[in-house]
Amino acid sequence: xxxxxxxxxxxxxxxxxxxxxxxxxxxxxxxxxxxxxxxxxxxxxxxxxxxxxxxxxxxxxxxxxxxxxxxxxxxxxxxxxxxxxxxxxxxxxxxxxxxxxxxxxxxxxxxxxxxxxxxxxxxxxxxxxxxxxxxxxxxxxxxxxxxxxxxxxxxxxxxxxxxxxxxxxxxxxxxxxxxxxxxxxxxxxxxxxxxxxxxxxxxxxxxxxxxxxxxxxxxxxxxxxxxxxxxxxxxxxxxxxxxxxxxxxxxxxxxxxxxxxxxxxxxxxxxxxxxxxxxxxxxxxxxxxxxxxxxxxxxxxxxxxxxxxxxxxxxxxxxxxxxxxxxxxxxxxxxxxxxxxxxxxxxxxxxxxxxxxxxxxxxxxxxxxxxxxxxxxxxxxxxxxxxxxxxxxxxxxxxxxxxxxxxxxxxxxxxxxxxxxxxxxxxxxxxxxxxxxxxxxxxxxxxxxxxxxxxxxxxxxxxxxxxxxxxxxxxxxxxxxxxxxxxxxxxxxxxxxxxxxxxxxxxxxxxxxxxxxxxxxxxxxxxxxxxxxx
Amino acid sequence: xxxxxxxxxxxxxxxxxxxxxxxxxxxxxxxxxxxxxxxxxxxxxxxxxxxxxxxxxxxxxxxxxxxxxxxxxxxxxxxxxxxxxxxxxxxxxxxxxxxxxxxxxxxxxxxxxxxxxxxxxxxxxxxxxxxxxxxxxxxxxxxxxxxxxxxxxxxxxxxxxxxxxxxxxxxxxxxxxxxxxxxxxxxxxxxxxxxxxxxxxxxxxxxxxxxxxxxxxxxxxxxxxxxxxxxxxxxxxxxxxxxxxxxxxxxxxxxxxxxxxxxxxxxxxxxxxxx
Numbered sequence: 018x019x020x021x022x023x024x025x026x027x028x029x030x031x032x033x034x035x036x037x038x039x040x041x042x043x044x045x046x047x048x049x050x051x052x053x054x055x056x057x058x059x060x061x062x063x064x065x066x067x068x069x070x071x072x073x074x075x076x077x078x079x080x081x082x083x084x085x086x087x088x089x090x091x092x093x094x095x096x097x098x099x100x101x102x103x104x105x106x107x108x109x110x111x112x113x114x115x116x117x118x119x120x121x122x123x124x125x126x127x128x129x130x131x132x133x134x135x136x137x138x139x140x141x142x143x144x145x146x147x148x149x150x151x152x153x154x155x156x157x158x159x160x161x162x163x164x165x166x167x168x169x170x171x172x173x174x175x176x177x178x179x180x181x182x183x184x185x186x187x188x189x190x191x192x193x194x195x196x197x198x199x200x201x202x203x204x205x206x207x208x209x210x211x212x213x214x215x216x217x218x219x220x221x222x223x224x225x226x227x228x229x230x231x232x233x234x235x236x237x238x239x240x241x242x243x244x245x246x247x248x249x250x251x252x253x254x255x256x257x258x259x260x261x262x263x264x265x266x267x268x269x270x271x272x273x274x275x276x277x278x279x280x281x282x283x284x285x286x287x288x289x290x291x292x293x294x295x296x297x298x299x300x301x302x303x304x305x306x307x308x309x310x311x312x313x314x315x316x317x318x319x320x321x322x323x324x325x326x327x328x329x330x331x332x333x334x335x336x337x338x339x340x341x342x343x344x345x346x347x348x349x350x351x352x353x354x355x356x357x358x359x360x361x362x363x364x365x366x367x368x369x370x371x372x373x374x375x376x377x378x379x380x381x382x383x384x385x386x387x388x389x390x391x392x393x394x395x396x397x398x399x400x401x402x403x404x405x406x407x408x409x410x411x412x413x414x415x416x417x418x419x420x421x422x423x424x425x426x427x428x429x430x431x432x433x434x435x436x437x438x439x440x441x442x443x444x445x446x447x448x449x450x451x452x453x454x455x456x457x458x459x460x461x462x463x464x465x466x467x468x469x470x471x472x473x474x475x476x477x478x479x480x481x482x483x484x485x486x487x488x489x490x491x492x493x494x495x496x497x498x499x500x501x502x503x504x505x506x507x508x509x510x511x512x513x514x515x516x517x518x519x520x521x522x523x524x525x526x527x528x529x530x531x532x533x534x535x536x537x538x539x540x541x542x543x544x545x546x547x548x549x550x551x
Numbered sequence: 552x553x554x555x556x557x558x559x560x561x562x563x564x565x566x567x568x569x570x571x572x573x574x575x576x577x578x579x580x581x582x583x584x585x586x587x588x589x590x591x592x593x594x595x596x597x598x599x600x601x602x603x604x605x606x607x608x609x610x611x612x613x614x615x616x617x618x619x620x621x622x623x624x625x626x627x628x629x630x631x632x633x634x635x636x637x638x639x640x641x642x643x644x645x646x647x648x649x650x651x652x653x654x655x656x657x658x659x660x661x662x663x664x665x666x667x668x669x670x671x672x673x674x675x676x677x678x679x680x681x682x683x684x685x686x687x688x689x690x691x692x693x694x695x696x697x698x699x700x701x702x703x704x705x706x707x708x709x710x711x712x713x714x715x716x717x718x719x720x721x722x723x724x725x726x727x728x729x730x731x732x733x734x735x736x737x738x739x740x741x742x743x744x745x746x747x748x749x750x751x752x753x754x755x756x757x758x759x760x761x762x763x764x765x766x767x768x769x770x771x772x773x774x775x776x777x778x779x780x781x782x783x784x785x786x787x788x789x790x791x792x793x794x795x796x797x798x799x800x801x802x803x804x805x806x807x808x809x810x811x812x813x814x815x816x817x818x819x820x821x822x823x824x825x826x
Contacts, residue, residue, distance in 0.1 A: 021674050023648070024691055029669075455640035462602040463713060464630025464657025469664040473653040477642035 040370070047367035047426045048507075054422050063421040069260025073268060082250060087269055090246035092318035093164050093239075094232035097171025099315040101232075102225065104176030109183035112137045115192050115213060116205045144177025146536040148496045150503070151529060153239045154517070155341070165324045167244030171232050182224055182489065189485070190216040223447065230277045234410040237270070241412065241503070255416060267409060274408035283307070345526035354524055357512060358531045365508035365535060368426050369498040372433025373491040379434065380441030381483070387446035390471075399442070406439025411497045415506040426507030433494050433501070441490060448482045449475065484550045488543040495539040499532045509535075552578045552717065552749045553599060558608030560594055560773075568594035569605070570773040576749055578716075581740060583760035583781075584753040586770035587793050592753035593637075595770060596719045599751065600634050601625065613717060630657025633715030635739070637722035639706030643695035647686075647705055650694055651677040654713035680712040681705070683738050699726040707735055711742055718743055720752035724759075732756070736763045757789060 053059060110116055112134050119130035149170040156166035195212030240248015247266055254262035387399040414432035422428050457474030502510025509528055516524040553576055560569040568591045576582060584592050597603040601617035610616060615628050641650045648671045656664050666672060681687040684704045694702060703726045710718055720739060724732035743750040754760040760767060761781045769776040769792045776792050
């Protein structure tokens with residue numbers, strides 16, 4: 018027999034080489050200098066600030082504010098994610114390939130269906146391509162300061178994100194059952210409920226609950242521009258350099274995220290049980306009670322916030338919104354402005370890539386103990402660490418890292434890496450736990466060491482999911498990297514902050530367009546990579 | 552080679568899968584295990600493969616009690632036992648070459664296993680194992696591009712590549728057509744003979760068992776119903792083995808429904824061929 022070579026090897030080697038070649042200029046552009054962290058002056062500054070964290074503030078009056086702000090944050094996040102869900106579900110059903118009737122065959126109306134899907138995808142891109150902070154700034158002009166701007170900003174951005182990820186989750190699962198139902202003439206909704214949801218419900222729920230947590234953090238970030246909640250409180254404490262109050266607020270946040278985590282795992286357990294217990298009702302009584310509670314909480318959120326969403330529908334609101342929008346056009350396309358924007362874009366891209374990459378590595382390392390592979394004690398400890406990492410919003414990490422490493426893009430990279438490794442570590446750990454155990458077990462039963470059995474039995478099954486998660490986070494991080502500059506961490510955000518505070522709306526809209534363009538490019542690159550690596 | 556004495560196995564949910572099994576084999580023997588679905592064939596193979604710990608009884612596999620051995624000894628023992636599964640537990644996105652090479656992870660040093668992920672280190676070895684099953688042209692395909700029968704043969708190729716001293720095959724040819732099933736069993740059998748390894752296979756197709764294996768063990772309700780040369784297994788014995796209405800305990804007969812009568816009807820006389 019002739020000597021055979023691995024036909025995939027040259028492509029793999031080329032891919033690795035190309036990735037290294039692309040990373041080098043990014044490291045230069047992102048001012049990636051880890052040793053800065055250990056310089057004496059930076060150590061002194063961050064040490065002094067962190068020293069102020071102890072003891073956390075616990076004054077009577079402050080605690081009152083804290084409770085009120087916490088409830089407001091919860092309400093903003095819940096109302097926002099509820100609206101986002103309402104926006105996302107029809108969009109996801111309409112855009113996903115898995116429920117396309119015209120693709121069967123291909124049948125009649127194929128071109129029209131593809132066009133409609135493409136159009137909706139563009140809408141989704143615009144919705145989530147503009148950071149929620151920018152949406153919030155826009156809505157503040159219409160509704161004034163207050164939670165309404167935050168809720169609507171969440172509804173739009175998170176609606177776009179949920180719709181996209183729902184559609185992709187539906188496409189990543191087993192599609193044959195739904196296809197068979199569609200071929201048998203059933204409607205999209207029935208094919209979704211009978212063909213796709215059984216396989217995807219857990220992941221969809223898990224992702225939605227996770228997004229709700231993200232909304233909690235986002236509402237804090239929007240508090241920085243006056244949308245209420247814990248963010249406003251944190252902003253005040255940070256500005257007064259009151260470490261004790263900042264510590265109390267961050268601790269509250271950690272507890273909120275832990276509670277959300279418990280809520281998420283409870284829901285997923287109930288879903289997993291749903292099929293195994295034999296009863297007519299699809300969900301258990303506990304889950305049903307939880308569902309009722311959830312609906313109640315959402316209604317309560319809307320009532321408590323007193324949003325006055327009706328005002329959005331009035332003619333006066335529409336005119337004022339229109340007048341405001343006109344200020345942003347035409348875009349400033351002068352060479353000087355474009356050059357500035359191009360450099361800012363490259364820097365933002367470098368921040369997002371390096372931050373996501375560091376986070377993927379860190380998340381993978383933390384996911385191994387967090388998935389319970391090295392005993393339950395270590396798992397709990399790692400989970401606590403992951404929760405801490407991700408319960409602190411990127412923007413807050415960025416302010417801390419600007420103290421630790423100086424102003425500039427490197428602080429942004431660190432901020433993204435810290436927060437995202439908390440997020441990815443948790444998602445990776447869940448993926449590892451959900452991986453089919455038989456391939457690994459079979460290798461262990463054939464005498465393979467645990468590490469080798471993991472590499473050959475578990476990793477191939479979860480790699481596409483891990484890669485997809487990391488790439489999704491990259492798509493989120495490019496938007497984050499664009500606004501981290503608000504606190505001095507480089508990139509487009511720093512430029513936008515300056516232009517907006519000078520009322521240079523034309524330049525600002527060029528920057529927003531650049532953010533949108535960047536997020537479109539990153540989305541496309543991420544989708545391409547997912548297809549190649551999946 | 553292996554010896555089971557009074558081995559019983561109760562699963563965690565209380566179901567008793569094996570009752571007082573006594574079974575022994577010398578090196579190089581080839582044994583077929585037959586019996587109705589749920590009779591305990593798979594449990595028996597998993598106990599032999601040191602994958603399930605028996606609830607009671609004495610067990611020695613390759614002259615070692617797996618459950619009295621240290622972790623390192625157990626791992627070494629398991630590396631010498633090869634298992635071909637009915638549904639091969641291969642990750643869908645893994646390439647065939649990697650899936651086959653994984654058979655020797657038990658004997659490779661750790662760095663070799665890691666390096667082989669970057670570039671398959673023994674392409675020739677994997678190709679040779681696959682060639683014996685006429686699958687070598689699928690060497691670099693992904694497992695999820697294979698049909699069920701091809702996947703089952705990749706599982707067999709992994710065991711061939713592992714070069715185990717005890718080969719346990721759990722319905723290894725259930726997804727293959729009759730001709731291919733016979734050829735695949737012949738490859739397994741010839742490989743075992745050539746290396747002096749012991750082969751134990753559970754088979755759904757009784758005629759295949761009778762024509763390919765010299766020794767037949769019948770399992771019913773977790774007990775050894777008979778253990779005799781293939782030539783001494785007759786139709787009456789098989790009818791009794793697969794009969795579903797005269798179980799000793801109602802619980803176990805209820806748990807063993809299925810295609811038993813059909814299998815008994817299909818049973819051909821010893822040494823017969825596929826119709």
